[in-house]
Amino acid sequence: MSSGRCAACRYLRRKCTEDCILSPYFPSNNPQRFVSVHRIYGASNVSKLLLRLPIHVRAEAADSLYFEAQCRLEDPVHGCVGLVFMLQQQIQAAESQLVKTRVQIAVMKSQAQHPQPREAESSFNNPFLRHFDNDANLSFSNQISSGFI
Amino acid sequence: MGGNSPCASCKLLRRRCAKDCIFAPYFPSDDPHKFAMVHKVFGASNVSKMLQELPVQQRADAVSSLVYEANARVRDPVYGCVGAISYLQNQVSQLQMQLAMAQAEIVCIQMQPAPQISLDQMVDDKSSFLHNHHFNFASSSLSTNVNICDSLNRDNIFGDIIS
Numbered sequence: 603m604s605s606g607r608c609a610a611c612r613y614l615r616r617k618c619t620e621d622c623i624l625s626p627y628f629p630s631n632n633p634q635r636f637v638s639v640h641r642i643y644g645a646s647n648v649s650k651l652l653l654r655l656p657i658h659v660r661a662e663a664a665d666s667l668y669f670e671a672q673c674r675l676e677d678p679v680h681g682c683v684g685l686v687f688m689l690q691q692q693i694q695a696a697e698s699q700l701v702k703t704r705v706q707i708a709v710m711k712s713q714a715q716h717p718q719p720r721e722a723e724s725s726f727n728n729p730f731l732r733h734f735d736n737d738a739n740l741s742f743s744n745q746i747s748s749g750f751i
Numbered sequence: 752m753g754g755n756s757p758c759a760s761c762k763l764l765r766r767r768c769a770k771d772c773i774f775a776p777y778f779p780s781d782d783p784h785k786f787a788m789v790h791k792v793f794g795a796s797n798v799s800k801m802l803q804e805l806p807v808q809q810r811a812d813a814v815s816s817l818v819y820e821a822n823a824r825v826r827d828p829v830y831g832c833v834g835a836i837s838y839l840q841n842q843v844s845q846l847q848m849q850l851a852m853a854q855a856e857i858v859c860i861q862m863q864p865a866p867q868i869s870l871d872q873m874v875d876d877k878s879s880f881l882h883n884h885h886f887n888f889a890s891s892s893l894s895t896n897v898n899i900c901d902s903l904n905r906d907n908i909f910g911d912i913i914s
Binding site for chain 2: 659
């Protein structure tokens with residue numbers, strides 16, 4: 603239908619046939635996409651790879667190849683593997699932080715359930731309080747009414 | 752390395768392994784699978800070009816990452832390494848969410864009122880005050896004292912959160 607060549611065939615200076623394997627995924631309006639992929643994988647490797655796949659997943663495959671090619675062009679030493687390592691480190695850091703936070707929660711809950719010994723100690727040592735029972739409302743009133751205070 | 756026995760790449764490509772073969776240091780003959788994967792995905796000439804563009808000290812790392820990517824692509828021809836990245840990004844998001852929830856729980860615990868403070872503790876705090884002052888308090892004065900303690904404690908809790 604269109605007399606225009608796809609980006610791949612234009613770059614490779616060849617005729618773009620109707621059944622060109624690359625044309626659906628490397629349209630002429632985005633030449634850079636093919637250039638990146640070609641530089642890293644080569645046109646024939648990309649064609650072979652896409653040919654081996656069912657048609658309905660080829661678009662995803664082309665996208666992922668482009669992504670990896672871009673990563674490799676930006677970082678020729680690590681490519682997209684640099685991203686993998688960075689994410690693994692982030693996961694380790696987040697897991698470690700999560701463990702610490704959960705321990706902190708457990709400690710706080712434990713402290714809330716078991717108040718500090720200072721309370722018992724002071725009431726034991728303080729003669730003022732030794733005769734009191736645990737009923738807060740009663741003990742001080744009793745103290746007042748019995749003339750203790 | 753390329754002296755007597757050809758490296759894995761030259762063996763696969765069926766060519767003479769020169770002394771300065773760019774592949775030889777990174778693709779020894781005892782691991783032919785490694786080069787086979789890389790060649791299948793990237794092609795020998797592309798790998799050669801990539802390595803030539805890098806300083807020598809970075810080539811080993813580059814080869815490692817190329818092998819990693821090639822293996823990922825062979826295992827998953829549709830997504831390759833991108834599949835692993837996507838999976839890891841998901842894990843990071845989930846962990847961050849769990850962390851946010853745990854941190855919110857800490858804030859909630861801090862905001863909870865302190866467990867019913869027993870009169871023992873309140874009196875202990877004020878005992879020296881009471882001891883040194885008149886003791887003839889009416890019960891209404893007592894309840895006022897109790898209310899002041901409660902509001903002081905409440906203020907302390909909010910102060911911690913604000914700080």
